[in-house]
Amino acid sequence: MARLFGTDGVRGRANDQLTAELALALASAAVRVLGADAQTRPRVVVGRDPRASGELLEAALCAGLAAAGADAIRVGVVPTPAVAFLTADYAADFGVMISASHNPMPDNGIKFFGAGGHKLDDATEDAIEAAMAGEQPRPVGAGVGRLVDAPDAVTRYLDHLAAHGGTHLDGLTVVVDCANGAAAHVGPRAYEAAGARVIAIHAAPDGLNINKDCGSTHLGDLQRAVLEHGADLGLGHDGDADRCLAVDSTGAVVDGDQIMAILALAMHERGELTDDVLVATVMSNLGLHLAMTAAGVDVKVTGVGDRYVLEELRAGGYALGGEQSGHIVIPSAGTTGDGVLTGLLLARRVAETGRRLADLAAVMTVLPQVLINVPVSDKHAVAAAESVEAAVAAAETELHGAGRILLRPSGTEQLVRVMVEATTADDAQAIAERVAEVVAAV
Incomplete structure (x- = not known):
């Protein structure tokens, strides 16, 4: 069972x-x-x-x-x-x-x-x-x-965000995509309380429209709104607001790895990054590892899921961890990933440095990465199939150490996820598609 x-x-x-x-x-x-x-x-x-x-x-x-x-x-x-x-x-x-x-x-x-x-x-x-x-x-x-x-629950939580997220966003214009989810009730209020001019989109949940073509998994509307309003940045949350992805002033997406890089360097500068360690999962881009190595920061790697990031953070007493998907965990401010807090801290970094988010995110070069989700009937059996293991081994040989492949069953759906990083987007796409075909055929 x-x-x-x-x-x-x-x-x-x-x-x-x-x-x-x-x-x-x-x-x-x-x-x-x-x-x-x-x-x-x-x-x-x-x-x-x-x-x-x-x-x-x-x-x-x-x-x-x-x-x-x-x-x-x-x-x-x-x-x-x-x-x-x-x-x-x-x-x-x-x-x-x-x-x-x-x-x-x-x-x-x-x-x-x-x-x-x-x-x-x-x-x-x-x-x-x-x-x-x-x-x-x-x-x-x-x-x-x-x-x-x-x-008083929402008031208590907003006070908590203000205490840890800062109140120095005066002069910033921020677009917030609330995903028609839980962020709609607190997100805009938190950013406004911190001093930002806020434009909220997808902030009218009706019980049926949560995550529908919006939020952190569908950033198109956020990108368009940032450009339309000439905003300094955009912040996209998911349905329960434990994630945050961003869009810079040019409309480019800033993912969780880039956000972690920005926050890690800020904490490193202030002496707040315990043992100069960042905790990330196996899904984090190779570019994050290279950027952190260049900055003198060690990256501890865990399995996928913020619970495993949390376990490593607690075990080592580390100060920052997260996932490419936008779960960012700062133990001094909370016991789990907090999308709104992440958005506040990212916006604060833009405000305090006076630099564009695009410039801050440029600290890491994102290696082309392709993720294909393959629907299957039994994700664990398919992932362990001999033909699938052989396809993964062949892909690793083809990459010659200049990229990587990761195949894993989804933790929440009947999917096998095929992720490939390579020096070019075309190579990553081609290799991922070949492996995905083998997975689908099992």
């Missing part, structure tokens, strides 16, 4: 794979595991992004929490990093975020944060899954949990 938890919680098509019944069972099991050491009745922060199915899943989760004897603190539609922050700020026993992040609207997900707002390790997730089996005694009368709303 497949493991219920993926690389970032439990995800699936809402009301199909991810049902209200499953949400209720997960919530009750989480109370038994994560609330086991609570001195009083466990308290749980519950937030969601604005997709329509979040309403029914929130209701089911809260019912499961209350049925297991925990109080649910509903914080409404907020970014994922807000739930992590508020879990700590309210001194809750754990937190739950209902979101499928950058996935299409029909999908949804449930991710848990432990006490202090930290993501769970595999063993704890496995314990929750195991606790779902069998009937458990239920409290009655005064032992049943209660549901309360937290009207």
Whole structure:
């Protein structure tokens, strides 16, 4: 039987794979595991992004929490990093975020944060899954949990952003693509509070339009808006606002690797980059490694997923890490990736240096990279197939050490991802397509 938890919680098509019944069972099991050491009745922060199915899943989760004897603190539609922050700020026993992040609207997900707002390790997730089996005694009368709303949740989170993101963006014009998601409720307010002139696009979520041709996975509208308004930069978030990608004043995309390079050098200059180490995943561009080496910064490499970046950051006590996709983690400011905080820090770097974002991003040369997602029926079996392994080996030989190939199963979908870097875009495309054909044929 497949493991219920993926690389970032439990995800699936809402009301199909991810049902209200499953949400209720997960919530009750989480109370038994994560609330086991609570001195009083466990308290749980519950937030969601604005997709329509979040309403029914929130209701089911809260019912499961209350049925297991925990109080649910509903914080409404907020970014994922807000739930992590508020879990700590309210001194809750754990937190739950209902979101499928950058996935299409029909999908949804449930991710848990432990006490202090930290993501769970595999063993704890496995314990929750195991606790779902069998009937458990239920409290009655005064032992049943209660549901309360937290009207100050957004204000607390905005204050947190202001404290860590700075307030020196006067004179900057920033376009913010909110992906019709959770950023719509806090993103523009945070950038305006920092002093920027803000133009918000895709900031009218209706439950159905989240991530639809917008946000960090579809930057075309953001690029056009930056040029139309003559903005200094554009910032694109995903549905739950834990990612940030950028667009410079020329309309060029600045990805997560480039953002990490800019922030790493800024922290390096200020003596804030612990042990001169940046943590990145295997998907980060080779150009990032070359730029950091030139600057005297070591890059520690992890598997794909911000949880693995977080584990390395915590293990080494490092100050900065992230992913090419725009998950950027700064442990001194939060326990998980925070897209709005990343946007604030990037804009602050533009303001404090007086340089264009394009000039700051030029610190690294991006090696041409091609990523092809191949739909398959069994991603793990296909990735391990003999013909696929042979195709990867042949590609590595062809690259002659002047590039690289990475093939991996998706953590959230039935896809095998084929990534190739080469000295030219044509070479990268050709090699990636050849390997993808082999993958598709299995």
